[in-house]
Amino acid sequence: MPLRSSWADLFFYPILPMSCPACALPTAGSAMCQGCRHLGGVVRSAAYLSYTWGRSKSPAYLFKNRGAFDNDLRSAVLKLFGQMARFTFGALSDDAIVIGAPPRTTKKWGKDDHLDDLLCAVEQENLTVLRKVLAYEGDEIRVADTHAIQEMRGKPVIIVDNTVVTGETVGSIAGLLRSQGASEVHLCIMSRYIDGMPDAIEAAQVYRREIPVRIENLDEWYLANWGGIGPTTSFDTVGSSDEH
Numbered sequence: 116m117p118l119r120s121s122w123a124d125l126f127f128y129p130i131l132p133m134s135c136p137a138c139a140l141p142t143a144g145s146a147m148c149q150g151c152r153h154l155g156g157v158v159r160s161a162a163y164l165s166y167t168w169g170r171s172k173s174p175a176y177l178f179k180n181r182g183a184f185d186n187d188l189r190s191a192v193l194k195l196f197g198q199m200a201r202f203t204f205g206a207l208s209d210d211a212i213v214i215g216a217p218p219r220t221t222k223k224w225g226k227d228d229h230l231d232d233l234l235c236a237v238e239q240e241n242l243t244v245l246r247k248v249l250a251y252e253g254d255e256i257r258v259a260d261t262h263a264i265q266e267m268r269g270k271p272v273i274i275v276d277n278t279v280v281t282g283e284t285v286g287s288i289a290g291l292l293r294s295q296g297a298s299e300v301h302l303c304i305m306s307r308y309i310d311g312m313p314d315a316i317e318a319a320q321v322y323r324r325e326i327p328v329r330i331e332n333l334d335e336w337y338l339a340n341w342g343g344i345g346p347t348t349s350f351d352t353v354g355s356s357d358e359h
């Protein structure tokens with residue numbers, strides 16, 4: 116089955132149980148990594164689907180190049196992403212607002228915004244999505260829709276993005292949302308990009324090899340493991356001082 120093998124080769128490097136709860140970087144413990152300390156109190160929890168590295172095999176590129184990937188593979192990955200969102204954030208679904216990280220693009224609003232597939236997948240799991248709330252103005256992220264911002268005041272906001280590279284961008288988006296009145300900010304991310312980090316890549320490969328299931332059952336493995344690892348992690352360390 117070509118679909119199943121490409122599925123595994125491309126995507127299934129699950130997040131390690133021992134990883135930074137904010138950016139999913141493999142760590143020695145479960146505390147936030149050095150680079151994410153400033154996110155404590157700003158980002159409340161995070162869910163990541165997979166590690167990725169390299170160019171052509173990165174899920175980050177899947178959603179930018181529609182023609183380049185098998186449609187079945189694409190919908191399988193989207194379904195899994197939606198399920199991760201439901202498993203992780205379903206308890207917030209009554210009042211949470213989901214937004215996409217704004218695309219860095221030269222055109223104002225591209226018609227084929229690759230993030231929209233991820234947002235649709237989350238929407239299908241009954242989470243409320245608002246589109247085009249934020250936008251880049253040069254290098255700055257700004258509020259593009261003031262009505263939407265008013266709507267999220269006092270509510271939890273979940274940021275959806277396809278890739279986190281350093282956490283800097285989602286960090287500034289989270290900071291902006293908090294300053295605009297979001298009660299808490301969560302991350303729902305497709306891939307943690309670990310290119311150029313040989314230790315992290317090795318850890319991801321070893322972990323994948325040790326997962327006691329066959330490749331054909333990896334999706335079931337994911338479903339069984341949400342609730343126990345990364346995706347449900349909530350930051351109570353640094354974040355708790357910010358809550359009153």
Ligand SMILES: [Zn+2]
Nearest residue numbers: 135138148151
């Ligand atoms: Zn981190």
